[in-house]
Amino acid sequence: MTDPQPLLSLRGVSTHYGAIQVLRDIDLEIHAGEVVCLLGGNASGKTTMLKTILGYVVPTRGEVLLDGRRITGLPTQRLVGLGVSMVPENRRLFKRMTVRENLEMGCYLRNDSEEVAKDFERVFALFPRVRQRFGQRAGTLSGGEQQMVAMARALMARPKVLLMDEPSMGLAPVLVEQNFEIIREINEQGTTVFVVEQNATMALSIADRGYVLQTGRIVLSGTAESLLSDQRMRTAYLGEL
Amino acid sequence: MTTVVEAPAAAVGSRVVMIGLVGGAVAVFVSANGMVEAFSERELLDGLTLGAVLLLSIPLLVGYVAGRRQPELEGFATRPPGWRNPATGLLAGFISGVTIGAFVLLIATVDLRGVLLNVTPELVRDDPRILTFGLEPGAGAGLLVGLFAVLGGLAGAIQVLPDLWRRAVLAAVGWVLAFGLMQAVVSQVLRGLQQQLRIWTEPLADFLYDTSGALSIAGITVVAVLGFCLQLLGSRKPRALVNARLERLTDRSRRIVRVAVLAAALLLLGLLPQVLGSFLSEVLNIAGIFLLMALGLNIVVGFAGLLDLGYVAFFAVGAYTTALLTSPQSSLGVGWIFWLAVPFVVLAAAVAGLLVGTPVLRMRGDYLAIVTLGFGEIARLLFLSDWLKPTFGGAQGIIQVGDITVGPVGVRTPQAFFYVIFVFVLLAAYATYALQDSRIGRAWMAMREDESVAEAMGVDIVTAKLSAFIVGAVLAGFGGALFATKIGSVFPHSFNVIVSITVLVVIIVGGMASVPGVVLGTMVLVGLPELLREFEEYRFLIYGALLIFMMLRRPEGFIPSKRRAEELHEEEIAQDEWLKTQDTGSRPEPGSRPEPGSRPEPS
Numbered sequence: 001m002t003d004p005q006p007l008l009s010l011r012g013v014s015t016h017y018g019a020i021q022v023l024r025d026i027d028l029e030i031h032a033g034e035v036v037c038l039l040g041g042n043a044s045g046k047t048t049m050l051k052t053i054l055g056y057v058v059p060t061r062g063e064v065l066l067d068g069r070r071i072t073g074l075p076t077q078r079l080v081g082l083g084v085s086m087v088p089e090n091r092r093l094f095k096r097m098t099v100r101e102n103l104e105m106g107c108y109l110r111n112d113s114e115e116v117a118k119d120f121e122r123v124f125a126l127f128p129r130v131r132q133r134f135g136q137r138a139g140t141l142s143g144g145e146q147q148m149v150a151m152a153r154a155l156m157a158r159p160k161v162l163l164m165d166e167p168s169m170g171l172a173p174v175l176v177e178q179n180f181e182i183i184r185e186i187n188e189q190g191t192t193v194f195v196v197e198q199n200a201t202m203a204l205s206i207a208d209r210g211y212v213l214q215t216g217r218i219v220l221s222g223t224a225e226s227l228l229s230d231q232r233m234r235t236a237y238l239g240e241l
Numbered sequence: 242m243t244t245v246v247e248a249p250a251a252a253v254g255s256r257v258v259m260i261g262l263v264g265g266a267v268a269v270f271v272s273a274n275g276m277v278e279a280f281s282e283r284e285l286l287d288g289l290t291l292g293a294v295l296l297l298s299i300p301l302l303v304g305y306v307a308g309r310r311q312p313e314l315e316g317f318a319t320r321p322p323g324w325r326n327p328a329t330g331l332l333a334g335f336i337s338g339v340t341i342g343a344f345v346l347l348i349a350t351v352d353l354r355g356v357l358l359n360v361t362p363e364l365v366r367d368d369p370r371i372l373t374f375g376l377e378p379g380a381g382a383g384l385l386v387g388l389f390a391v392l393g394g395l396a397g398a399i400q401v402l403p404d405l406w407r408r409a410v411l412a413a414v415g416w417v418l419a420f421g422l423m424q425a426v427v428s429q430v431l432r433g434l435q436q437q438l439r440i441w442t443e444p445l446a447d448f449l450y451d452t453s454g455a456l457s458i459a460g461i462t463v464v465a466v467l468g469f470c471l472q473l474l475g476s477r478k479p480r481a482l483v484n485a486r487l488e489r490l491t492d493r494s495r496r497i498v499r500v501a502v503l504a505a506a507l508l509l510l511g512l513l514p515q516v517l518g519s520f521l522s523e524v525l526n527i528a529g530i531f532l533l534m535a536l537g538l539n540i541v542v543g544f545a546g547l548l549d550l551g552y553v554a555f556f557a558v559g560a561y562t563t564a565l566l567t568s569p570q571s572s573l574g575v576g577w578i579f580w581l582a583v584p585f586v587v588l589a590a591a592v593a594g595l596l597v598g599t600p601v602l603r604m605r606g607d608y609l610a611i612v613t614l615g616f617g618e619i620a621r622l623l624f625l626s627d628w629l630k631p632t633f634g635g636a637q638g639i640i641q642v643g644d645i646t647v648g649p650v651g652v653r654t655p656q657a658f659f660y661v662i663f664v665f666v667l668l669a670a671y672a673t674y675a676l677q678d679s680r681i682g683r684a685w686m687a688m689r690e691d692e693s694v695a696e697a698m699g700v701d702i703v704t705a706k707l708s709a710f711i712v713g714a715v716l717a718g719f720g721g722a723l724f725a726t727k728i729g730s731v732f733p734h735s736f737n738v739i740v741s742i743t744v745l746v747v748i749i750v751g752g753m754a755s756v757p758g759v760v761l762g763t764m765v766l767v768g769l770p771e772l773l774r775e776f777e778e779y780r781f782l783i784y785g786a787l788l789i790f791m792m793l794r795r796p797e798g799f800i801p802s803k804r805r806a807e808e809l810h811e812e813e814i815a816q817d818e819w820l821k822t823q824d825t826g827s828r829p830e831p832g833s834r835p836e837p838g839s840r841p842e843p844s
Contacts, residue, residue, distance in 0.1 A: 054697060080699040088697070094690040096804065105687050108680075109699040137807065157698070 005068050007032045007192050008053070008084070008161050013062035015045075015052050022048045024216045026062070030161060035183070035193045037203040037224075040213035046196045047089060049213070050165055054079055054086060067160075081109050083160030089169060091150040095139030099130060099149050102138050106156030116156070122189075123152040126182060144175040151182065161192040168199045180206050204228050212236075253329075257307045261333035261393075264303035265340020268389075271295060272344065272372055274782075275359030280775050281371050284455035285421040291775060292371060294418070296341075300392040301414075303337050304330030308397025327398035334393015335386065341372075342382035349378030409472040416468030420449065421456045422773060426521060433516035510663065514656035521772075522655035526727060528768040529662035530720045534740075535747045535759045536669040537716025542745070543754035543802075544682060545709035546689030548610040550741050551617025554597065555590050555714040557624060557736035559721025561633060562589040564731045567643030572632050579645040579726055583719075590718025591711045593620075598710035602703060605692070617741055625733035638732035642725045662723055669716050670756050676712065677754075685709055743767065746784055750791050752798025753805055761799050 006029040015023040022045045030036045040046045051057045053064055055076040063072045066082055074082075085106075094102050103123070107116050124131040127148040133141055138149055147167065154162055167183065168176040176199065184206045187193045197203035204210055204224045212220035212233065220233060227233050271277055281292030289297075308330035310322060345365050347353075353360045364372045365381065373381020399410050420427060428446040435443040449460035456464065487495060514522040534556060541549050562585055569576035597616050601609055624633045633639065645652040645661055652658050676682045684705045687695040696702050725731045743766065751762020766787075770780050791798065797806045 056693065056696075075701075076693070076696040077699050077701050080697060086697050088694055092691055092694045094687050094694070096690055097686060101683065101686070105683065105695070105698045105700075108684070108687075153698075 006030055006065075007067060008194070009065045010049075010053070011063050011065065013052060013059045013064065015048055015057055015059045017048075017057075021060075022216050023052065023059070026216075026218060028211055028218065030192060030194050032160070032192055033187075033190070034208045035187045035195065035206055037195045037197055037207040037210045038213055039197060039200045039203060039210055039227075041198065043215075044213045045216040046213055047165060048216075050086065050163055050196060053163065054084065080157050080159070083158075085154040085157045085159035085162050087147075087150045087154045087162065087164045087167060089165035091143075091146045093138040093141075093146055093149055093153070096137060098135055098137055099133045099141070100135060102149055102153050103130075103156050106153035107158075110157070115158070119156055119158055123155050126155075126185065127152055143170055144172070144178075147171060147175070147179060148182075151186070155186065155191070159191060161194060162186065164193065164195045166196060166198065168197060168202060176202060200233070257329050257333045258336060260303055260307045261336025262340065264299050264333065264337035268296060268299045268337060268341040269344045271299075272341065272364065273353075273357050273360055274779075275361075276779055278359065278361060278364060278371055279778065281369075283775060284453045286417065286456050286461055287451065287458045288455075291422075293374070294421075296372070297388065297392060300334040300337055300389040301396040303389075304334045304393030304396030305399060307333030307393070308400040310400055322401040326400040327394045330397015330400070331390050331394030334396070335390035337393065338386035338389025341389065342386045345372055345378055345382040345385060405473065409469045412472035413465040413469040416464050417456065417461055420460070420464045424450055424454050424456070426517075426772060429518050429521055430516055433518050437512065437515050511660075514659040517656075519655045522659050524768055524771040526655055526658050526662055527771055528763050529659070529666055530724050530727070531744060531747065531767040532666055532760060532763040533662070533669055533720040533723070534717045534744045535751070535763055536666070536673055536756070537713040537720070538744050539748050539754060539756075539759050540673060540676060540716070541709050541713035543748060544677065544689070545685040545706065547706065547709060548606065549597075549613045549710075549713070550610050550738070550745070551597065551613035551615065551620070552713070552717060552744055553736050553738065553740040554617045554620035555593055555717035556721040556724070556740060557620050557733075558589050558593045558714070559586050559718030560725035560731045560736070561624060561639070561721075562586045562718070563722040563725040564639035564642045565632070567726070568639050568641045569643075570641045571639045572634075576643060579643055579722075582643075583722065586718045586722045587715050590714040590721075593718075594711035594714030595707060597714075598707045602706055614738065614741075617738055621733055621736050624736065633733075636733060638730055640730040642729050642731065644729075645726055658727060665719050665723065669719070672712070672716075673756055681705065681708060743784075746788060748798075750787060750798055752801040755798065755800055755802035755805070758798045758800035758802070765799075 008030040010026050010028040013023055013026040014021060026049065028038075028049075038046055038049065048057065052059050055071070055074050055078075058073050063070050065071065066079075066084065069082075071079065071082065071084075094105060097105070103120065107119065110116055129145055130148055130152050133145060133149070138146065141149065151164075151167075164183070167179055171179065180202055183193055183195065187206075195203055195207065200210075204227055207224045209223050210221065210227045211218050212227070220227065220230065222230070277292040277296050279292070280295055281290040283291045285291040285294050304327075308326040310326070348360050349365045363369060365378050369375060370377075370381065373384065375381075376384055399407055402410065428450060431442040431446040434440050449456060449463070451457045487498065490498065514525070517525065534552065537555075538549065538552050541547050541552070563579070563582050565571045565573050566575060566577045566582040566585055567579055597613065601612050604612060623629055625636060627635060629635075645658070647661075652661055684695065684700045687698065687700055688702060688705050692702060695705075724735075728735075747762040747766050748759055749762075750766060751760070752758020766784065770776055776783060
């Protein structure tokens with residue numbers, strides 16, 4: 001990539017849980033306007049990478065940069081204000097609150113009520129179902145609807161970069177496909193997206209670039225096409241022999 | 242043709258036997274733990290003591306529950322009410338009666354006092370033979386069996402009545418019991434009304450109650466008829482009427498109505514302590530102080546979801562701060578007026594909130610509960626300690642806490658004190674409503690749901706938690722300040738864990754996160770025990786029983802917030818929705834529906 005300054009980058013990041021090293025010397029770059037995916041099996045360190053970016057855990061070495069600014073060690077609640085939003089694994093909606101209240105939590109820090117109103121319209125256009133369920137408690141929605149609300153909630157912060165943790169988890173195959181189409185649409189509207197996924201085929205079908213994580217180390221990276229055609233990739237993740 | 246699908250007879254039978262045995266066990270329990278005897282000091286209804294009423298209410302309950310119509314189920318037809326309802330009631334009552342009868346014979350022959358201290362000879366052996374209504378054990382046991390069976394059958398028969406009439410009968414019974422129990426309140430109110438408003442009400446009290454304070458036969462009749470008729474007439478139609486009227490009004494006139502209602506309520510509350518007299522006002526004041534604390538804890542537990550079991554610490558801090566600053570006898574010896582001390586109460590409580598809140602920032606759920614429980618005890622022990630004795634007076638506490646003054650006038654009577662407490666409670670209630678809809682209220686709610694996701698939304702967890710602790714602490718501090726000045730002295734032993742537990746039970750039973758619920762919970766759990774001194778010894782037994790009942794039957798509390806009610810009955814609501822969709826669709830077997838007449842009206 002020739003772009004001088006990535007939107008979000010990790011430089012030499014290592015993260016430990018106590019004595020156990022989970023991430024080893026990670027270098028990763030996400031440029032504005034891209035969809036980047038992070039692939040990897042169970043326990044490869046995918047979620048920890050997100051947690052490190054979001055400040056839930058502090059890396060033992062290396063740094064995380066947002067727009068060239070060092071955000072390593074910043075408290076989590078500061079990041080949404082800087083333009084980093086997350087769709088957590090398993091949605092994790094505020095189940096006892098209404099859809100409306102969930103979305104309002106998404107723009108908790110924003111004061112620009114006119115712009116917020118526009119963003120409500122924007123997410124309604126993306127997810128018509130969210131409008132239908134607006135007054136309903138989030139816990140009563142179906143899994144697919146919850147995923148939509150989780151994405152809508154994250155978008156309400158009007159993020160520069162959207163982090164998504166396993167958006168396909170627990171969804172029916174039809175819904176997974178829909179889901180990824182919406183992710184692509186979100187990206188086309190100008191939001192940079194970083195998707196962490198196990199479903200490599202699906203993720204690579206919409207991504208510009210991808211990284212493959214194995215036991216805490218990036219073992220493979222490149223454009224989506226190059227990864228899709230990579231022999232190691234095909235055997236390990238795409239289920240071909 | 243209706244297909245009647247019935248539960249197997251054996252299942253029905255075992256259910257009745259079960260209910261009967263449970264009733265019997267309860268009867269034995271209240272007899273053996275001394276409740277019946279303790280309550281027989283007081284005559285409740287003409288010729289019947291409270292103890293007898295307690296004992297005899299058991300077969301009524303048992304018969305009523307056992308005789309209940311089977312719940313309506315899809316695919317099952319409800320059997321129309323008939324002789325089976327009183328019969329099952331009678332059978333269950335009989336089983337309870339046999340159980341208590343056997344207990345009577347047992348304690349007549351074997352002395353159980355070595356094990357059960359409250360099984361006194363007066364129960365059965367010696368006069369007045371409370372359990373057997375004065376009869377010899379053998380005859381008495383027989384009488385009990387008969388009485389229990391008859392009462393069970395009668396209660397079961399209530400189930401035969403159409404819904405409207407059944408409710409009216411229940412209302413009549415409820416009214417009689419309430420008027421009997423609340424004799425002191427009712428006659429005081431009637432007397433107070435006459436004194437204050439010059440209405441002719443005092444003779445009414447003499448009419449309702451005889452000289453011993455029991456509801457007279459005439460009184461029972463009047464109250465029962467009143468309850469019966471009011472229930473018949475008043476079941477929801479007037480309310481619907483009023484609501485419909487309100488709907489039709491314009492926004493402006495609706496607001497006028499609302500203001501008028503509010504003004505009338507305030508006026509009534511203003512008159513209340515005068516009518517109630519000093520004893521009842523005192524009861525209200527005690528309840529008011531607990532209400533203040535409950536509203537505070539409601540913010541901590543109900544809104545922010547932080548289970549704080551050491552809440553009494555803040556109450557103590559408020560009380561001791563007030564005592565230190567207003568008592569000329571305290572170590573500071575400044576003897577300020579109450580209002581001057583209030584800002585310091587706020588400050589001290591806020592600092593205490595920070596002190597407790599900060600170390601537990603990272604704790605959740607059970608761990609938080611245990612640690613705060615410890616903090617509560619630490620606070621009490623600090624006030625008691627020799628180390629801080631020069632400041633807080635150790636076990637001797639601080640006496641001569643200053644009175645509240647309004648201008649030059651001291652607030653000394655309970656009636657005057659009521660207004661002060663009322664202002665504080667109003668403030669707390671307003672704060673609760675304001676916070677509920679505020680930004681921080683939202684943040685608390687989100688934090689209660691999912692702390693780390695809330696953090697990712699930009700909620701500062703540290704601020705949110707500490708502010709919840711501080712708001713709760715300040716309200717409890719106010720409670721403590723009022724408590725100290727009302728009693729006139731503070732001692733460490735007033736601030737034990739029971740206070741924390743009571744406040745917590747109040748908000749659980751009343752309805753978490755709901756102000757009307759908290760108010761009702763305080764009145765029932767704090768106010769009532771003050772009125773019904775007979776229950777004092779059994780207060781925590783009743784609390785426990787009530788808690789268990791509530792958790793089983795109504796976990797959202799008496800008056801829940803709408804949100805919690807929905808959460809806890811999610812499945813039922815979903816089921817109703819599903820049934821609705823089924824109702825509109827075609828049915829495979831229309832014959833399996835119950836006859837329209839047997840379908841109970843929706844309650």
